[in-house]
Amino acid sequence: MQKVAIITGASRGIGRACAAMLARCGIKVIANYNKSENEANNLKEELTRENIEIDIFKADVSKREEVKQMVEFALNKYGKVDILVNNAGISQTKLFTDITDEDWQNMINTNLSSAFYMIQEVLPSMIHEKNGSIINISSVWGINGGSCEVHYSAAKAGMIGMTKALAKELGPSNIRVNAIAPGIIDTDMNKGYSEQEIKEIKEEIPLGRIGEPEDVAKCVKWLVEDDYTTGQVISINGGWLI
Ligand code: NAD
Numbered sequence: 001m002q003k004v005a006i007i008t009g010a011s012r013g014i015g016r017a018c019a020a021m022l023a024r025c026g027i028k029v030i031a032n033y034n035k036s037e038n039e040a041n042n043l044k045e046e047l048t049r050e051n052i053e054i055d056i057f058k059a060d061v062s063k064r065e066e067v068k069q070m071v072e073f074a075l076n077k078y079g080k081v082d083i084l085v086n087n088a089g090i091s092q093t094k095l096f097t098d099i100t101d102e103d104w105q106n107m108i109n110t111n112l113s114s115a116f117y118m119i120q121e122v123l124p125s126m127i128h129e130k131n132g133s134i135i136n137i138s139s140v141w142g143i144n145g146g147s148c149e150v151h152y153s154a155a156k157a158g159m160i161g162m163t164k165a166l167a168k169e170l171g172p173s174n175i176r177v178n179a180i181a182p183g184i185i186d187t188d189m190n191k192g193y194s195e196q197e198i199k200e201i202k203e204e205i206p207l208g209r210i211g212e213p214e215d216v217a218k219c220v221k222w223l224v225e226d227d228y229t230t231g232q233v234i235s236i237n238g239g240w241l242i
Contacts, residue, residue: 002026002027002028003026003027003028003082003083003224004027004028004030004074004078004080004081004082004083005022005027005028005029005030005081005082005083005084005085005224006029006030006032006070006071006074006081006083006084006085006118006122007019007022007029007030007031007032007085007087008032008061008085008086008087008088008114008118009032009033009034009061009087009088009089010029010031010032010033010040010043010056010087011031011033011036011037011039011040011043011056012036012039012187012188013185013187013188013189013213014087014137014182014185014187014213014216014217015031015032015085015087015088016031016039016043016213017212017213017214017216017217018085018087018213018216018217018220018221019031019043019054020043020046020047020217021214021217021218021220021221022083022217022220022221022224023047023052023054024047024050024052025221027083027224028054028055028078029054029055030054030055030056030057030070030073030074031043031044031054031055031056031057032056032057032058032059032061032070032088033056033057033058034058034059034060034061034088037058040056040058041056043056044056055073055074055077057070057073057074061088061110061114061117061118062106062109062110062113062114063117064117067114067117067118067121068117068121071118071121071122071125075125080125080128080129081122081125081126081132082126082129082131082132082133083132083133083134083135083224084118084119084122084132084133084134084135085135085137085220086114086115086118086119086134086135086136086137086159087137088110088111088114089110089111089137089155089189090106090107090110090111091149091152091189092107092149092151092152093148093149093192094148094149094151095148096148096150099150099151103151104151107151107152107154107155108151108154108155108158110155111152111155111156111159112155112158112159112162115136115159115162116162119134119162119166122134123170123175126170126173126175127173127175130173130174131174131175132170132173132174132175132176133175133176133178133223133224134163134166134170134175134176134177134178135178135179135180135220135223135224136159136160136162136163136177136178136179136180137159137179137180137182137216138156138157138159138160138163138179138180138181138233139152139153139156139181139182140181140182140183140235140237140240140241141153141156142155142156142157142158142159142160142179142181143157143160143181143233143235143241144241145157156181159179160179160181160233163177163178163179163231163233164231164233167230167231167232168231171230171231176223176226176227176229176230177230177231178223178229178230178231178232178233178234179232179233179234180216180219180220180223180233180234180235180236181233181234181235181236181237182211182215182216182235182236182237183205183211183235183236183237183238183240183241184198184201184205184210184211184237184240185210185211185212185213185215185216185236186210186211186212186213187213190210198210201240204240205237205238205239205240206238206239206240206242207238207239208238209238210238211236211237211238215236216236219234219236
């Protein structure tokens with residue numbers, strides 16, 4: 001029976017690359033988007049041209065009710081969810097002293113509570129199947145901490161704690177939980193960097209280049225296929241953080 005995956009924030013960037021790669025491997029993909037309907041439709045059309053069918057589903061994953069509706073859609077249509085990639089996220093650069101309560105809540109809700117909601121909603125199906133792979137997209141800043149990104153770093157570190165604790169709790173149900181901590185990946189999230197800043201970052205990366213969304217998607221694909229890795233944080237960063 002075909003595997004079923006939900007990928008959050010899949011209209012562009014890393015999420016889109018993961019959705020396309022898993023769909024091309026024969027996995028039934030539900031690609032979540034929030035605001036970028038055109039981009040989500042583009043992904044669906046691109047795959048349709050290759051005779052691959054995917055579902056796109058609009059939901060703000062920072063809201064429990066919308067997450068619930070998306071998981072219900074998946075369960076009604078396919079009867080199970082085997083793979084969850086918690087990829088949706090936002091970033092913000094601000095001095096710690098300038099972070100407002102609203103910035104903080106927004107960051108935590110979008111980047112961390114979303115994973116809590118998604119995992120709780122898919123879990124009954126995974127436990128019933130006695131199988132599952134949950135992949136949380138964290139960040140190098142969740143390991144190392146990023147200056148002027150305290151709320152982002154805290155949310156991404158929270159994902160790592162959640163990953164390790166859940167891996168222990170869910171291992172006996174044969175559900176693997178892992179995190180990927182990307183370095184700098186060429187997506188909209190980094191469009192604020194100047195050419196000079198990107199050049200300087202590249203010089204710090206032993207492999208000499210910024211990552212592509214597909215570099216992260218390949219790791220997601222591997223974690224989906226593997227069945228003896230759990231509780232790990234894999235940093236896809238070209239050697240930037242060793
Ligand atoms: P991106 O901005 O292109 O993608 C983020 C996606 O999340 C978008 O599709 C966006 O619509 C979606 N999203 C945001 N809020 C949402 C919400 N409330 N509900 C549903 N979807 C929502 O950036 P990206 O680089 O592809 O980021 C993907 C993930 O990778 C993020 O979690 C990000 O923190 C993480 N990450 C990125 C980098 C990098 O260098 N690009 C590095 C480390 C970690």
